[in-house]
Amino acid sequence: MIEVQGLTKVYGNKAAVDNLTFSVEQGEVVGFLGPNGAGKTTTMRVLSCFMPPTSGSAKVAGYDIHADSIEVRRRIGYLPEHVPLYTELTVTQYLNFVAEAKAVPRVQRRQKVGELIERCLLHDVRGRIINTLSKGYRQRVGLAQALLGDPPVLILDEPTIGLDPKQIIEIRNLIRQMQGERTVLLSTHILPEVSVVCQRVIIINEGRIVAVDTPENLTRRLQRSTQVLLQVEGPPDQVTGRLREMAGILRVEMKDGGGVHGRYVVETEKDCDLRRELAHVVCSSGWGLLELRPVDMSLEDVFIRLVTEEQDSMTVDRSPVTLDG
């Protein structure tokens, strides 16, 4: 449904998105996960045809975002990060305008707008001016405008940011309902959100894709162990044997069949840095230590930052209790 090929967007001389390639299947809910400034918003702006990429291409529902921009836009419902709405209009007036702009046929307009008002729980505020609505309601109006015109693809940029926990759950439920029915690409910098809502996660950091996997696999991959890559000049059997004897080592795996300059991946307990000990063991055994570096540190870095940010935002969420929405 969404195919992105070598997408790059450069602002000035800094690449916000650098050679991004991924695809999203029909009916999938995919999370775009990354810390602030990772390039999530830029990617979504490109996909929604708001701005063209510097290089690379992307297709939505088979249409090229550059050559068939209008066709792509007909098939996308987009919710930008700060939910920009025409605050001087009422909810109904606003949604009517969007329906017209998206060329919903005249006879269906009233019915479609009515349906979405019900579905997004906007019934009580439909005659109110958007300016007077709370953040939670605005978010739902934003979601309703994205859903107007029944687009098969939804692109939601941080759909739950700035909401209180109750509102977050409501929005997540709305998104989850769409699973299978629509293709959803949503961005977030909150880790648990991904595992609740998404089937697949694309982790992005500094404009590059760090990992693509299911939330479960990612968690497993990351929480169990830390990996270190070693290149040692020495007899492979003895090296593996010696390394396995060390305390705190879970697993030693030989890469590319060993050899005299063998590469080994050593898995240690999480949060247990054995690099110094490893170096010491190799050297004291009289072998040559050619390389020693942690594997997938970038992914881990991102992950740690995501986890800490979630903790921060949870504490923030708890303190002010908002009664509206």
Next chain:
Amino acid sequence: MGTLAVFKKEIRSYFSSPVAFVVFIIFLVISGYFFYSILLYFSLISMQASMNPAFATGLNVTDGILRPLFANMSVILLFLMPLLTMRLFAEERKQGTLELLLTYPLRDGEVLLGKFLAATALVALLLFATGIYPLLLGLWSEPELYPILTGYFGLLLLAMTFISLGLLFSSLTENQIVAAALAFGALLLFWIIGWAATLAEGDWALLFRHLSIMEHLSSFARGVLETKDVLYYLGLTGFFLFATLKSLEVRRWKG
């Protein structure tokens, strides 16, 4: 289709904020004041003319009241139009709503045309409201109908030029004040360049006069539809709209 959606939304936005009302009231108050003082002056001259027939040459309602009135209204328009157009793109950019608008299945041209027509419709309504002045004149005199119609047509063309220029500046910035100031400055320049014609000589004087945005209005109020004047306004309008379209495109690339 898309144009209509944007048009309706803009009209609605104009009237759900005080902008349209304030501009209407100011325009009607000031043009009403001008109408009153011109009328007073005209009746004074008429009185003198009744005693001394030498004054009476060329004394008629069209030349004595309507032409100065239209000229004055064009100046008020010049002052007020930037206030109507400043928000059209600048506000959308500031609020971020442009990001949504430009991702709807609408062509940039449809968006632009919708906004342009909305502002034009507003001015048409404004000018329609001033129709009370010629109607009042019609109670006690017999003004010629044709110069009134062409005069209004000229004012509308003039306003369309103002609007297209205002749209261009509104698309260049996200600050409404900056947009209004730039549009106002540019319009003022287009006006006063005509004054330079009196100082310059020969071809230069001609050039300046032809460039001046007010100069081309005078024929309309006389009841004359001159192709060159109509083309001047339409051409400028088209040019500014085209430039706005390009500026939107460039803005997309910059992000």
